[in-house]
Amino acid sequence: MSMTYQEFPGVEWIEGAGDFITVDEKLCDGCGNCIRVCLAKCYKMTGKKAHVDNLERCMECGACWYSCPPDAIQFSWPPGGTGFRTLWG
Amino acid sequence: MSMNEDYDVIVVGAGFGGPVAAHKCASAGLRTLMLERSVTPGDKVVSGLAIPFYAFLYAPEFIRDGNPPLERPIRQVVNNFIRDGEIYAKDTSLWIPPPLVLTYTAYCVPLCVWLADRAVEAGTELRTRTTAVDLVMEDGKVAGVVTDKGDTIRAKVVIDAAGTQDGLALKAGLRKKLPTDTLELYMLWDYEMAREDVEREFGNKVEFFCAMPDERIVAPLGFGSTFYIFVYRDSIHPGLGQFIVTEDKVENVARHLEDYFERFTTTVSRWRDDIAPKVTLRAKMFDVCPIYAGLDRNVREMPIHGDGMMIIGDAAAMESAAFGDGVPNAWFSAAIAGDVAVEAVKAGDTSAGFLQRYDERVKAHNLIGASLSDTRRYDMRWALPGNDEREMRRRAHELFGRGVWRWRHITGQVVREAMQAMSRDPGGALKWLKMFNRFNRNCETGFSDTLSKYE
Ligand SMILES: Cc1cc2nc3c(=O)[nH]c(=O)nc-3n(C[C@H](O)[C@H](O)[C@H](O)COP(=O)(O)OP(=O)(O)OC[C@H]3O[C@@H](n4cnc5c(N)ncnc54)[C@H](O)[C@@H]3O)c2cc1C
Ligand code: SF4
Ligand code: SF4
Numbered sequence: 001m002s003m004t005y006q007e008f009p010g011v012e013w014i015e016g017a018g019d020f021i022t023v024d025e026k027l028c029d030g031c032g033n034c035i036r037v038c039l040a041k042c043y044k045m046t047g048k049k050a051h052v053d054n055l056e057r058c059m060e061c062g063a064c065w066y067s068c069p070p071d072a073i074q075f076s077w078p079p080g081g082t083g084f085r086t087l088w089g
Numbered sequence: 090m091s092m093n094e095d096y097d098v099i100v101v102g103a104g105f106g107g108p109v110a111a112h113k114c115a116s117a118g119l120r121t122l123m124l125e126r127s128v129t130p131g132d133k134v135v136s137g138l139a140i141p142f143y144a145f146l147y148a149p150e151f152i153r154d155g156n157p158p159l160e161r162p163i164r165q166v167v168n169n170f171i172r173d174g175e176i177y178a179k180d181t182s183l184w185i186p187p188p189l190v191l192t193y194t195a196y197c198v199p200l201c202v203w204l205a206d207r208a209v210e211a212g213t214e215l216r217t218r219t220t221a222v223d224l225v226m227e228d229g230k231v232a233g234v235v236t237d238k239g240d241t242i243r244a245k246v247v248i249d250a251a252g253t254q255d256g257l258a259l260k261a262g263l264r265k266k267l268p269t270d271t272l273e274l275y276m277l278w279d280y281e282m283a284r285e286d287v288e289r290e291f292g293n294k295v296e297f298f299c300a301m302p303d304e305r306i307v308a309p310l311g312f313g314s315t316f317y318i319f320v321y322r323d324s325i326h327p328g329l330g331q332f333i334v335t336e337d338k339v340e341n342v343a344r345h346l347e348d349y350f351e352r353f354t355t356t357v358s359r360w361r362d363d364i365a366p367k368v369t370l371r372a373k374m375f376d377v378c379p380i381y382a383g384l385d386r387n388v389r390e391m392p393i394h395g396d397g398m399m400i401i402g403d404a405a406a407m408e409s410a411a412f413g414d415g416v417p418n419a420w421f422s423a424a425i426a427g428d429v430a431v432e433a434v435k436a437g438d439t440s441a442g443f444l445q446r447y448d449e450r451v452k453a454h455n456l457i458g459a460s461l462s463d464t465r466r467y468d469m470r471w472a473l474p475g476n477d478e479r480e481m482r483r484r485a486h487e488l489f490g491r492g493v494w495r496w497r498h499i500t501g502q503v504v505r506e507a508m509q510a511m512s513r514d515p516g517g518a519l520k521w522l523k524m525f526n527r528f529n530r531n532c533e534t535g536f537s538d539t540l541s542k543y544e
Binding site: 007008009010011014031032033035036037038039041059060061062063065066067075076078079080081083084085086087088089 | 102125126127128131132133134135136138196197198217218219220222236237238245253256266267269272274276277279333334339340341342343346347368369371372374375376377445544
């Protein structure tokens with residue numbers, strides 16, 4: 001099964017990716033960088049803590065991971081054959 | 090564990106560099122396994138993509154003498170300067186006569202599939218849909234990889250060709266996450282366009298756009314960087330890059346990218362009136378590009394090899410700081426790593442001490458060195474403080490105008506090296522000429538000798 005979204009034509013997401021990006025709430029200082037850099041709107045802020053809302057449109061770019069000063073974000077690749085793919089990159 | 094899970098070499102990643110390393114190893118008779126996490130090679134590679142001519146001149150022979158799937162030969166760069174929402178000046182001084190070519194545009198999937206085909210033809214075993222999640226460590230030495238399927242696969246050497254966001258070299262303790270100020274976030278669009286329209290509007294030219302920050306369309310630097318339109322056979326491929334950090338502050342890059350592109354497409358008549366009516370949006374993508382990693386001393390000093398492991402291409406932060414082209418260095422470093430892997434396995438020594446020669450050969454490679462240390466693009470920011478348009482245009486001329494050919498720049502170095510090579514071996518020059526002619530013909534007809542089917 002795979003999904004497509006209107007905001008990102010030409011890209012599909014194959015199911016089974018799981019929670020390959022997570023936030024360690026203890027380390028998060030609420031700076032909001034992850035929200036400012038994520039073009040797929042994957043993050044939400046609750047109180048002063050960011051969390052991954054959903055990775056449905058995540059293109060695995062790593063911008064959130066690179067931009068998190070206290071290193072609160074754990075970034076890994078989804079399992080083989082899952083996550084985003086495109087023929088037009 | 091069964092015997093057939095032992096290899097001489099495991100290459101992680103079948104993007105642009107991986108297959109070149111695998112091809113070298115398999116051709117020399119090494120048992121070579123290439124792992125790729127995507128369904129089809131290249132379907133997770135989001136890139137520009139225009140590959141400069143020197144990548145092909147100095148790439149392994151199977152690329153130079155082959156029929157890779159390329160889109161369009163580009164012979165001229167048009168730099169458009171925007172003020173008050175309109176183009177007020179152009180710099181078209183960078184061009185080259187046919188059959189020579191400045192850069193070939195290409196889609197990632199067809200080209201990565203073609204490269205992987207060649208590696209498989211040479212004897213590489215390719216496993217797609219497989220993520221390498223960890224390294225097998227033995228007495229501090231890399232001895233293989235663990236996959237997401239839970240398999241442990243052992244090898245004498247691991248070549249890490251996993252691209253920018255690679256986690257394996259971090260796990261090996263060899264490299265660290267790239268600093269935020271070396272990165273740009275790129276948004277990319279793919280538009281279908283009838284071939285006659287592409288010919289009429291662009292021909293064999295790519296276009297760059299420059300404006301001061303107040304325009305909020307695309308700044309020379311600051312939180313805006315380049316905006317370009319790359320031109321394919323019957324499509325066009327714009328890309329807009331933004332720095333993630335300015336003055337230590339993480340920008341609202343997500344909003345800027347959307348806003349800037351919206352403003353560009355609705356105000357600049359070149360797009361609104363000439364191009365928009367003739368194109369249909371087919372895809373929209375984004376990715377992080379480590380364009381200035383090479384200029385960062387700490388990054389340059391991070392190791393690119395360890396015990397049992399070599400790191401190539403983007404995983405080793407080898408994107409050119411001038412043009413943002415990473416394919417040439419991915420190919421050059423992959424070829425060196427492939428050679429060193431063959432020598433190491435034959436010598437029965439894959440220790441860090443032996444693999445040190447990979448490091449040395451990469452450092453001695455003129456083109457890799459020149460491209461990593463090129464500050465021309467970074468220096469465009471010096472036009473910002475005085476809001477100095479003339480300075481911006483002067484610097485753009487150095488980067489994407491005729492200034493490119495100066496001896497001290499990478500392109501000047503390429504010309505110098507090419508001339509030396511030609512005087513040593515005139516036969517080699519003939520091969521280059523044949524290459525240009527063959528590639529140009531293939532771009533016309535859409536021909537390539539790809540073996541694998543994919544969709
Ligand atoms: C927006 C943008 C524009 C660019 N424009 C240009 C351009 O115009 N010209 C140019 O020459 N270069 C350009 N580049 C750079 C170029 O795309 C890269 O330098 C090049 O792709 C690097 O090749 P590589 O083999 O090192 O990595 P990649 O091509 O990224 O390949 C890495 C491969 O490894 C796979 N992988 C990653 N981790 C694992 C794992 N753990 N297990 C299994 N598989 C894994 C990935 O799926 C991928 O297929 C651009 C880059 C970006 C982001
Ligand atoms: S990897 Fe990129 S797309 Fe995915 S959550 Fe992070 S910033 Fe968003
Ligand atoms: S970037 Fe890191 S620290 Fe900042 S809000 Fe996001 S998770 Fe928290």
